[in-house]
Amino acid sequence: MGKEKEVLGMPQLHFICGKGGVGKSTYACALAKKLTQTKMRTLLVQVNASDSHSAILKTAPINSNLEQVEPLLWVLNVTPKESLREYLLLKVPSKYLYKLIFDSPLMRAFFKFVPSLAEMTMLGKIWHHAEEKNEFGQPRYQRIVVDCPATGHGLRFLNVAKTVYAGVKKGGIAKEALQIAQTLADPKRSGLHVVTLPEEMAVNETLQLMKAVHQSKAISLYRVVMNALIKPIFDEAAKEIIEQIVTSPLLSDFDRLLTCGQKRIAQEEAEHFQVSRIQNVVADNINFLQLPLHVGGDENAIMETMLFKLNAFDQAKDF
Amino acid sequence: MNFSDEILQKKIVVCVGAGGVGKTTLSVAIGFLAASLGKKTLVMTIDPAKRLADALGIHVAGKPVLFNQKLDLDEKWQPKAPLYAMMLDTKTAWQDLIIRLSPGYETRQSIFTNRFYQHLSEEMAGSQEFVACEALYTLANESDFDLIVLDTPPTVQALDFLEAPERVLSFLDQEAFRLFSAKGFPFLGGTNRMLMGMCSKFVPVQFLQELTEFFGVFSELYEPLVQRAHQFLHLLKSQETMFSIVLAPRANAIRESIELVHALQKRKFGVDALIVNQVSPFVFFDGSLSEQEEALRSLLFSMVLEPQKRDQFLTSMSTMLNEERKRAKEEKKLQNELQQAVSVPMFLQCPKVPPALSLNEVLQVLLPKLVN
Structure with a gap:
């Protein structure tokens, strides 16, 4: 049964992109939780981040050690250093040679100056986990949710395997880079979620990202998430009434209420416009999820509400 | 302590805060406030929203543009001195810096196409901040503005801004220069030569050449850059500079700002004002x-x-x-938490303004709140 669902359902690897402060991490956590609720063994990954997931999920601090925090949920914060260490341990036969390389100032300098190297090892580690099998020969992690670095770097991160392959072409590294690039480019295996806010700058950046991803073909867009939308309250009739009262000579005490009403209408209209900008460019096969703004509550509570909406959305989409 | 009085005493206002909290809008409002107090002011920003850029008339990056529209504001808020706005272009700013510091024309040309330079100047975390500091420093010393308002680049974490000079410097660390400098590279001994041999199996030769070239040029620039970074820090810590932290009244932003204030104070930067922006209009309402x-x-x-x-x-x-x-x-609850956790001379609140408002309308709302 579980297997059937896997075939029909989403890809294994989910990359969550978006600029800082749009609720990307909260969404990543909510998505991971949702996947565990559909009985998927799920790995949730932060990419060299200052750990925010532990506050959202209410767990102990999350570091570069992969930990199980729930029966079906594993968490990890990948770092370039730890990823390189693991990679070298895997590839370099002698412990002495490994130490020599890892501790060498030349290697450190090289690592620092070749940014794609750091990203490549991190992506490589994530890919390695995607390929891992358990004792029954099934994927150890049926779903992996990757909370990518904020947009600019996020895109480079997703392109890095392609870049490395194009730059190296021959040898073991090239072969692995190609495999990773193919895994990301395959819509059956990987999908991109772009998270944004109903604000001009955020939507600008999102449209740029969508275009860039479309052009590079490094990964397929799976979903666009518009977060923190206010609830539309006022209809056209209400708008007319407000305008009528605002111009009324009787207006005195409660002008503040009315101004707020007007502001609310302006905000609703502005957000609606930003939603339409995304709607204009999303293709039919990409789902567009709209999430409401939350007032109050801690990060965990916000994530729980998001999770609830996410479930409702997927049911409506008949997954 | 009053915001207007403070501004009169300062030469630089730095607005720090996470992205999406209305930092740019507030920086512009602060600029207008200073101009209304008779200070010749420059507002320096990196990536303004299109509406705001249009309203300020800044379409070309890299140089100050005089704001010359008539605003429908009370006489009190009308600019009494010229107000300029400027959009910073990171790429050009880096080039300017290199040209200023580097000795020969030839070196410069080759460095601008070098991909390590491109990484340093375009993509590396801290790079925008570093040149923002540079532009600020140069303008503060070489122009006749009475006040410069710097809208810092949006960072995930506001503290990134202050760590930027250090980061850029640690990227250019001396040890690496010794190893890679044009003279040293071909003569690497023992282990390093072996490692280099291994590296060259994985990466194209051209790549290593570019790396060597990068170090070749930057080894001359290292010392001047270090000096520069120290000068920025000195300027930012001086009495002439005022730090304003801009934040939105949201739980994570409040928590982050508390950490930021502590981190700044620990590093001996003076935090002069906390501006809570995008506050619900009802927070200001005390009637029934x-x-x-x-x-x-x-x-x-x-x-x-x-x-x-x-x-x-x-x-x-x-x-x-x-x-x-x-x-x-x-x-209100969050703001109380904030006020209890930190000690900062000025605490301001500005209401949320709908995105559709014009610059004129935004200023009508924000200016009175800044002096309140």
């Missing part, structure tokens, strides 16, 4: 909302309206009010 609601109700009943439309309107209004009440309560 239910009375106002009642008054609104009787007004509506005195008007000629279709009952259905009227009822729908009243429902919408009360939904909005309930939401706003809840938000105002939450925001």
Whole structure:
């Protein structure tokens, strides 16, 4: 049964992109939780981040050690250093040679100056986990949710395997880079979620990202998430009434209420416009999820509400 | 302590804060406030929203543009001295810096196409901040502005801004220079030569050449850059500079700002103002909302309206009010937490302004709040 669902359902690897402060991490956590609720063994990954997931999920601090925090949920914060260490341990036969390389100032300098190297090892580690099998020969992690670095770097991160392959072409590294690039480019295996806010700058950046991803073909867009939308309250009739009262000579005490009403209408209209900008460019096969703004509550509570909406959305989409 | 009085004493205002909190808008408002107080002011920003850039007339990056529109504001708020705005272009700013510091024309040309330079100047974390500091420093020393307002680049974490000089410097660490400098590279001994041999199996030769070239040029620039970074820090820590932290009244932003204030104070930067922006208008309201609601109700009943439309309107209004009440309560709680956790001379609140407002309308709302 579980297997059937896997075939029909989403890809294994989910990359969550978006600029800082749009609720990307909260969404990543909510998505991971949702996947565990559909009985998927799920790995949730932060990419060299200052750990925010532990506050959202209410767990102990999350570091570069992969930990199980729930029966079906594993968490990890990948770092370039730890990823390189693991990679070298895997590839370099002698412990002495490994130490020599890892501790060498030349290697450190090289690592620092070749940014794609750091990203490549991190992506490589994530890919390695995607390929891992358990004792029954099934994927150890049926779903992996990757909370990518904020947009600019996020895109480079997703392109890095392609870049490395194009730059190296021959040898073991090239072969692995190609495999990773193919895994990301395959819509059956990987999908991109772009998270944004109903604000001009955020939507600008999102449209740029969508275009860039479309052009590079490094990964397929799976979903666009518009977060923190206010609830539309006022209809056209209400708008007319407000305008009528605002111009009324009787207006005195409660002008503040009315101004707020007007502001609310302006905000609703502005957000609606930003939603339409995304709607204009999303293709039919990409789902567009709209999430409401939350007032109050801690990060965990916000994530729980998001999770609830996410479930409702997927049911409506008949997954 | 009063914001206007403080501004009069300063030469630089740095606005720090996470992205999406209205930092740019507030920086512009601060600029207008300073101009209204008679200071020749420059607002320096990196990536303004299109509406704001249009309103300020900054379409070309890299140089100050005089704001010369007439604003519909009280005489009190009208600029009494020229106000300039400027959009910073990171790429050009880096080039300017290299040209200023590097000795020969030839070196410069080759460095601009070098991919390590491109990484340093375009993509590396801290790079924008570093040149923003540089531009600020140069303008503060070489121009006759009475005040420069710097809208710092949006960072995930506001502290990134202050760590930027250090980061750029650690990227250019001396040890690496010794190893890679044009002279040293071919003569690498033992282990390093072996490692280099291994590296060259994985990466194209051209790549290593570019790396060597990068170090070749930057080994000359290292010392001047270090000096520069120290000068920035000195300027930012001086009495002439005022730090304003801009934040939104949200739980994570409050927590982050508390950490930021502590981190700044620990590093001996003076935090002069906390500006909580995007505050619910109801936080400013101390009358009775239910009375106002009642008054609104009787007004509506005195008007000629279709009952259905009227009822729908009243429902919408009360939904909005309930939401706003809840938000105002939450925001007040958060602001109390903030005030208790840190000690900062000025604490300001600015209301949320809808994105559709014009610059004129935004200033009408924000300016009085800044001096309040």
